[in-house]
Amino acid sequence: MSALTGRPVRVHVPATSANLGPGFDALGLALGLGDDVVVTPRGEGLRIDVEGEGAADVPRDERHLVARVLLATLGRLGVAPGGLHLACTNRIPHARGLGSSAAAIVAGLLAARALVDDGASRLGDAEVLDLATAEEGHPDNVAACLLGGLTLAWDDGGRTGVLRHDPDPGTAAVAYVPPGGVSTHEVRRLLPATVPHADAAANAGRAALLVQALTRRPDLLLPATQDRLHQAYRAPAMPGSAALVERLRADGVPAVVSGAGPTVLALVPAADAPGLAAAAPEGFAAHVLALRAEGATAAPA
Numbered sequence: 001m002s003a004l005t006g007r008p009v010r011v012h013v014p015a016t017s018a019n020l021g022p023g024f025d026a027l028g029l030a031l032g033l034g035d036d037v038v039v040t041p042r043g044e045g046l047r048i049d050v051e052g053e054g055a056a057d058v059p060r061d062e063r064h065l066v067a068r069v070l071l072a073t074l075g076r077l078g079v080a081p082g083g084l085h086l087a088c089t090n091r092i093p094h095a096r097g098l099g100s101s102a103a104a105i106v107a108g109l110l111a112a113r114a115l116v117d118d119g120a121s122r123l124g125d126a127e128v129l130d131l132a133t134a135e136e137g138h139p140d141n142v143a144a145c146l147l148g149g150l151t152l153a154w155d156d157g158g159r160t161g162v163l164r165h166d167p168d169p170g171t172a173a174v175a176y177v178p179p180g181g182v183s184t185h186e187v188r189r190l191l192p193a194t195v196p197h198a199d200a201a202a203n204a205g206r207a208a209l210l211v212q213a214l215t216r217r218p219d220l221l222l223p224a225t226q227d228r229l230h231q232a233y234r235a236p237a238m239p240g241s242a243a244l245v246e247r248l249r250a251d252g253v254p255a256v257v258s259g260a261g262p263t264v265l266a267l268v269p270a271a272d273a274p275g276l277a278a279a280a281p282e283g284f285a286a287h288v289l290a291l292r293a294e295g296a297t298a299a300p301a
């Protein structure tokens with residue numbers, strides 16, 4: 001019979017950028033920015049403290065995304081938690097296309113696994129990925145969050161297949177984050193049910209090229225990040241971001257909409273990143289982010 005260890009755990013979950021241009025719902029990249037959650041078993045009741053991103057908005061009860069996934073996973077493991085205290089330090093902006101919901105889901109899953117004495121043997125990494133994918137609705141962010149690096153994820157007959165690559169060490173990201181967000185769920189509804197064959201064919205070729213460009217041929221990042229499947233359809237919901245992508249690309253900078261947007265991500269030589277961030281247009285907060293090789297971690301707090 002499984003039981004809580006009774007000891008607190010600390011989970012770190014990285015931000016991720018999905019799609020990266022042509023890799024819609026498949027490619028994900030872990031970034032050097034992340035949330036921390038410390039979960040401490042206590043007598044009874046759920047207490048949630050939040051500082052940083054989303055602190056003014058997220059619920060402080062069972063509807064809180066980390067708590068909801070954590071409690072559901074403990075239930076799946078057959079453990080009644082008594083009480084729990086969650087201390088959340090959030091650095092990933094919400095609803096900006098940097099994988100905050102994927103990070104919250106992965107945090108809940110990994111915390112539950114670490115809180116239970118035989119959690120690691122009962123909930124393997126592949127099952128965590130499957131559960132996270134089911135909760136998020138697409139595998140790209142959760143795969144990169146769990147494994148780190150550049151991930152390629154696919155539906156493998158109901159399971160989630162994943163392949164991980166080390167990103168090119170000389171490449172960094174500049175994230176241009178606008179003040180307002182969009183809900184991923186909402187902007188997924190802007191996508192058409194079918195697309196022209198020529199667009200699908202173009203994206204398939206670019207996505208294959210992008211894996212090479214992001215791992216060992218950064219000189220090919222500009223053609224490799226060209227998308228014809230999602231960015232244009234979502235542009236009306238984020239005209240400022242669409243204009244910034246167009247402007248950067250016209251200047252030869254490999255820029256994409258990060259995830260479902262509206263953040264714009266440029267993938268550039270690390271030495272060029274500070275200058276590009278300094279030239280951010282008014283209204284965008286620019287952050288230079290390393291590409292993170294490590295995935296999410298859970299350890300005793």
Ligand SMILES: Nc1ncnc2c1ncn2[C@@H]1O[C@H](COP(=O)(O)OP(=O)(O)O)[C@@H](O)[C@H]1O
Binds near residue numbers: 183
């Ligand atoms: N750390 C968190 N704690 C609680 N809820 C979160 C957290 N991160 C994200 N969420 C929830 O997920 C929503 C954002 O999800 P989504 O629209 O998919 O955007 P994103 O691109 O940031 O993943 C937030 O508005 C919030 O409801």
Ligand SMILES: N[C@@H](CCOP(=O)(O)O)C(=O)O
Binds near residue numbers: 261
């Ligand atoms: N492939 C998804 C990626 C969503 O990423 P997020 O960080 O915006 O949640 C999509 O494009 O809808």
